[in-house]
Amino acid sequence: MGTKGRFGEYGGQYIPETLMNAVQELEEAYNHYKDDPQFNNELDELLRNYAGRPSILYEAKKMTRDLGGAKIYLKREDLNHTGSHKINNVLGQVLLAKKMGKTRVIAETGAGQHGVATATVAALMDMECEIFMGKVDTDRQALNVYRMKLLGAKVNSITTGTQTLKDAVNAAMREWTSRIDDTHYVLGSVMGPHPFPTIVRDFQKVIGKEIKQQILEKEGRLPDAVLACVGGGSNAMGAFYEFIPDTSVQLIGCEAAGEGADTPRTAATMATGSLGIFHGMKSLFCQDRYGQIAPVYSISAGLDYPGIGPEHAYLAKQGRAKYVPVTDEEAVQAFEYLSREEGIIPAIESAHAIAYAMKLAPTMRKDQIIVVNVSGRGDKDVAAIARYRGEDLHD
Amino acid sequence: MDKIRIADAFNHGKALITFITGGDPDLETTEKLLPAMQEAGSDLIEIGIPFSDPIAEGPVIQEANERALSKGCTTDLLFDSVKRIRESGKVTVPLVYLTYINPIFTYGKEKFLKRCVECGINGLIIPDLPFEEKDEISELCRTYEVDLISMIAPTSEERIRKIAADATGFLYVVSSLGVTGVRSEIKTDIESMISHVRSASDIPAAVGFGISNPEQAREMAGKSDGAIIGSAIVRIVGKYGTACVPQVEQFIRELRKGVDGAVQ
Numbered sequence: 001m002g003t004k005g006r007f008g009e010y011g012g013q014y015i016p017e018t019l020m021n022a023v024q025e026l027e028e029a030y031n032h033y034k035d036d037p038q039f040n041n042e043l044d045e046l047l048r049n050y051a052g053r054p055s056i057l058y059e060a061k062k063m064t065r066d067l068g069g070a071k072i073y074l075k076r077e078d079l080n081h082t083g084s085h086k087i088n089n090v091l092g093q094v095l096l097a098k099k100m101g102k103t104r105v106i107a108e109t110g111a112g113q114h115g116v117a118t119a120t121v122a123a124l125m126d127m128e129c130e131i132f133m134g135k136v137d138t139d140r141q142a143l144n145v146y147r148m149k150l151l152g153a154k155v156n157s158i159t160t161g162t163q164t165l166k167d168a169v170n171a172a173m174r175e176w177t178s179r180i181d182d183t184h185y186v187l188g189s190v191m192g193p194h195p196f197p198t199i200v201r202d203f204q205k206v207i208g209k210e211i212k213q214q215i216l217e218k219e220g221r222l223p224d225a226v227l228a229c230v231g232g233g234s235n236a237m238g239a240f241y242e243f244i245p246d247t248s249v250q251l252i253g254c255e256a257a258g259e260g261a262d263t264p265r266t267a268a269t270m271a272t273g274s275l276g277i278f279h280g281m282k283s284l285f286c287q288d289r290y291g292q293i294a295p296v297y298s299i300s301a302g303l304d305y306p307g308i309g310p311e312h313a314y315l316a317k318q319g320r321a322k323y324v325p326v327t328d329e330e331a332v333q334a335f336e337y338l339s340r341e342e343g344i345i346p347a348i349e350s351a352h353a354i355a356y357a358m359k360l361a362p363t364m365r366k367d368q369i370i371v372v373n374v375s376g377r378g379d380k381d382v383a384a385i386a387r388y389r390g391e392d393l394h395d
Numbered sequence: 396m397d398k399i400r401i402a403d404a405f406n407h408g409k410a411l412i413t414f415i416t417g418g419d420p421d422l423e424t425t426e427k428l429l430p431a432m433q434e435a436g437s438d439l440i441e442i443g444i445p446f447s448d449p450i451a452e453g454p455v456i457q458e459a460n461e462r463a464l465s466k467g468c469t470t471d472l473l474f475d476s477v478k479r480i481r482e483s484g485k486v487t488v489p490l491v492y493l494t495y496i497n498p499i500f501t502y503g504k505e506k507f508l509k510r511c512v513e514c515g516i517n518g519l520i521i522p523d524l525p526f527e528e529k530d531e532i533s534e535l536c537r538t539y540e541v542d543l544i545s546m547i548a549p550t551s552e553e554r555i556r557k558i559a560a561d562a563t564g565f566l567y568v569v570s571s572l573g574v575t576g577v578r579s580e581i582k583t584d585i586e587s588m589i590s591h592v593r594s595a596s597d598i599p600a601a602v603g604f605g606i607s608n609p610e611q612a613r614e615m616a617g618k619s620d621g622a623i624i625g626s627a628i629v630r631i632v633g634k635y636g637t638a639c640v641p642q643v644e645q646f647i648r649e650l651r652k653g654v655d656g657a658v659q
Binding site: 004019180 | 446447448450451453454461464469470471484495497498499500501502512522523524525526527528530531546547548549550551552554558569572573574
């Protein structure tokens, strides 16, 4: 298939005609600015002095000792301004939108991390901002909703469909078709129609670049495995991309199994999905035999998505990356474990990657190295985890 | 019986194209609606295959999709209904499916087209399959002689000519930005879009999105070869449920008068 933005058979531009000129303009603008020294200087300045990059690569000594296997490093994306990796992509996209003469940004959000990052950068760059978030998520992530409002964004609570991330994407795409001239859609993950999967990956690949540089400084060698959680897959793609040519480095995406990949209450797309075309891309989706997108479930609003970015589908097919399901219960245990063991409260999304590290490390030798991307911080999840554990605590 | 062709809809003046979501509120009602819609003056009928996530639709048709799915409508059951209607001889106007690419892709593209032929579906409108991705299915559509209907939008600009030049069946002119749904007025320069189409092709062009009453239908048909009315009909189905048939029929008769009032 000769169309644009393909990773093998995955990717493409399956969107309404109304949006085609907009994505083509975006692609042209991106191709122009991605190698523009002034654009890159501006972005670099923002990443350093606003987002706080580079983020730390932290050696988790207690965790390493406790698990008794491979040495574990944590990439601390949770320490970025706004508390997650999402800011990397948003700074890039909003700066690009500004250059394109846009005055308004819209975005979908699941856990609220991408919404908060978008609202933040919109405030910084004087852009009007509107966020779309499923009603289930505005309920379970109420703190982030208020955060976005504080930052001056309008938050739309979406009551259609499953009222989660998928429906927030639907709503944002519908909104974009109705107002294109002045509006850029800041897609938050490595998904959607071309050029988004490529743009978002490029703005997130700083994570893996820094990991490589930092681990070479600290250990003088590459890690044996890089782990990251995967919903749409932006923090994972950001962490993996630099290591794709380094075949000695295992790349492991940890997806949300919810109550179990063998139950209907799951969001594990790689484990349970099939090839389809949705949200602008050909990729893997949780769906029924008639192509109806399945209602998915995870305790993590950020991973509660029925698809996965096309480049991940490609890496999986090539066998370059592997994807493992992690249940709610495992993620919650990891959330509590990292808090107690290292004094770091990870986002429940990131806790999925921590959970798999807890399984993997003991099976590896002490001279081996695992890097886990802690994509975000867990303050937003504290109330939900308390409720999961039966505490009567509300935001 | 001669093969039904989409061109038939445009052979006698301005075309009235009407839409319902298949299986809304149930398939029995769909099977009653289709002959009534023809009887009331529809020249071509679009049937929506319900989809869980219809991203080009506004709230009225989104809700219709949810109603149909919740009543158990599937692609197979809808094919069966269409086949029964065609075999009864009660519906002879061209029938076109409107659906998203995923239900077709997942069903199996070739199997889907074979069933279209078996059941008497003459064309496909796929809102999330733009010009750049039409190779996904266009070859199979040619093989099975099912027209793949192309869309142009107010944002299409210089894309209009290449889309029109390659279009089959008829060209769907999206009147406004945004999703489907009734609008109080349509501000787009439809004449300019149509003149771009004409410079590249003589394919019939019909205007849809936002047409809610006979007056707008008259105006839009006057500027093109026909008017497409969806949400305004689906809203009546939503309001009256299984008792909607006479109401829909009455409304389409009024639309017919509107379209016939357009300057030829």
